Amino acid sequence: MDERNRRAFIIGGVGTIAVFAVLFFAVGARRILNSLLSADPSLIAGTFALALCWLAAWSLMLRTVLAALGVHVPLVRSFFVYAGAVFANNVTPFGQAGGEPVAALLISKTSDARYETGLVGIASVDVLNVVPSISLILIGVGYYATTAALGDRLATAVGSAVVLIAAIVIAMVLVWRYHQRIIDRLPGIIAPRLGKLGLERFESETLEEDLRDRLGRFFENIERVATDRWRLTAVVGLSLCGWLFQTAALMVAFAALGHSVPPYVLLFAIPLANLAGAAPLPGGLGGIEAAFVTLLVPTTGIPASAVTAAVLIFRGAIYWMPVLIGGISVSAFGVRAVR
Numbered sequence: 394m395d396e397r398n399r400r401a402f403i404i405g406g407v408g409t410i411a412v413f414a415v416l417f418f419a420v421g422a423r424r425i426l427n428s429l430l431s432a433d434p435s436l437i438a439g440t441f442a443l444a445l446c447w448l449a450a451w452s453l454m455l456r457t458v459l460a461a462l463g464v465h466v467p468l469v470r471s472f473f474v475y476a477g478a479v480f481a482n483n484v485t486p487f488g489q490a491g492g493e494p495v496a497a498l499l500i501s502k503t504s505d506a507r508y509e510t511g512l513v514g515i516a517s518v519d520v521l522n523v524v525p526s527i528s529l530i531l532i533g534v535g536y537y538a539t540t541a542a543l544g545d546r547l548a549t550a551v552g553s554a555v556v557l558i559a560a561i562v563i564a565m566v567l568v569w570r571y572h573q574r575i576i577d578r579l580p581g582i583i584a585p586r587l588g589k590l591g592l593e594r595f596e597s598e599t600l601e602e603d604l605r606d607r608l609g610r611f612f613e614n615i616e617r618v619a620t621d622r623w624r625l626t627a628v629v630g631l632s633l634c635g636w637l638f639q640t641a642a643l644m645v646a647f648a649a650l651g652h653s654v655p656p657y658v659l660l661f662a663i664p665l666a667n668l669a670g671a672a673p674l675p676g677g678l679g680g681i682e683a684a685f686v687t688l689l690v691p692t693t694g695i696p697a698s699a700v701t702a703a704v705l706i707f708r709g710a711i712y713w714m715p716v717l718i719g720g721i722s723v724s725a726f727g728v729r730a731v732r
Contacts, residue, residue: 404673405673405674405675406675408672408673408674408679409674409675409678409679409680410679411679412674412679412680412682412683413679413682415683416679416682416683416686416701417701419697420686420697420698420701421697421698424696424698425698425701425702425705427698428650428698428699428701428702428703429702429705429706431650431651432649432650432702432706433648433649433650433651436645436646436648436649437646437649437706439645439649440642440643440645440646440649440706440707440709440710441709441710441714443638443639443641443642443645443710444638444639444642444710444711444714444715445714446638447635447638447639447642447711448472448475448476448479448714448715448718449472450631450632450634450635450638451475451518451522451631451632451635452471452472452474452475452476453471453631454475454518454521454522454628454631454632454635455471455474455475455478455500455514455515455518456468456471457624457627457628457631458513458514458517458518458521458624458628459471459500459504459506459510459514460624461621461624461625462506462510462513462514464500464504464505464506464510464511464514465504466500466503466504470503473718473719473722473725473726474499474500474503474504474722474726475518476715476718476719476722477496477499477719477722477723477726478495478496478499478500478515478719479715479716479719480715480716480718480719480720480722480723481493481495481496481499481719481723482496482676483675483676483678483712483715483716483719484675484676484716485675485676493512493515493516493519494512496511496515497509497511497512497514497515498511499511499723499726500514500515502726503726513615517615517628518628518632520565521625521628521629521632522632522635522636524629524632525629525632525633525636526636526664526667527664528633529636529660529661529663529664530660530661530664530665531661532657532660532661533657533658533659533660533661533662534661536657537655537657537658537661537692572612576609576612636663636664639663639711640656640659640660640663642707642710642711643659643662643663643703643704643707644656644659646703646704646706646707646710647695647699647703649703649706650699650702650703650706652693652695652699652703654689654693654695655693658689658692658693662685662688662689662692665684665688666681666684666685666688667681668684669681669683669684676712676716678712681708681712682701682704682705682708685700685704685707685708686700686701686704689704
């Protein structure tokens with residue numbers, strides 16, 4: 394790990410500790426611990442089992458996308474490759490934005506895919522996961538609005554999500570519309586700067602042409618995924634299944650503490666809370682938990698200590714279990730870039 398990455402990791406780790414410290418102080422660490430100790434072990438196990446189902450569904454997404462790009466990954470290996478990708482996302486700041494390059498390296502190392510093909514594969518999975526999440530937010534919030542008035546906090550969260558998602562969609566449309574200009578001009582801007590770094594691998598007169606070729610293949614691969622309608626439908630369906638498995642996992646986590654939560658609340662709470670993963674924290678750790686508590690306490694009426702305990706169980710299954718499985722996978726596959 395170089396000095397810049399080490400500094401970012403340390404800052405993110407300190408930020409995570411600070412967020413958790415504030416959360417535990419505000420809610421009450423002893424009350425949270427008492428709630429955790431009262432949890433039903435069998436239902437905690439059920440939470441982790443449903444999290445495995447989520448991980449399997451989204452690993453099938455990656456496998457299907459890669460198949461559209463002509464890259465064939467065995468079923469079991471695709472599970473561990475995706476777990477490794479989640480690991481990379483969870484240990485780098487800014488979530489997917491920080492982990493995707495490492496995930497692309499993992500895909501290319503464990504298959505016959507080029508690096509840019511692996512990058513398109515994991516980026517497509519992350520982008521296509523947004524489609525069902527928008528629908529779930531709208532459905533969940535719409536149904537909730539028929540049963541209770543939207544509070545200022547929830548209205549602000551939904552409004553922020555809509556603005557952020559709209560900005561992402563607009564950016565994607567603009568990039569695709571002008572992708573040929575990007576292919577033609579960006580290598581000429583980047584290549585001289587890379588050459589000035591003095592690194593051996595960048596000392597090549599053909600660097601600009603190589604970058605242009607890689608960018609061209611990158612956008613060609615995106616087009617192949619977008620125009621394969623059957624696989625695209627299957628991928629979106631698998632994404633929806635993954636979100637529903639997460640919803641079921643959080644419901645079971647609450648049930649482990651003796652509480653029942655309306656599923657429509659969790660339908661919008663999970664995607665909204667995950668937006669906090671864009672914070673400069675390792676995989677959004679700390680920020681996502683705080684976002685969950687902020688959303689679920691006013692919308693469920695359950696005590697904050699019980700909500701926090703349920704979220705910690707859920708995040709243990711959704712965050713820490715993939716970190717363990719993915720970390721082992723990354724080590725087994727011999728990828729060292731995350732160190």
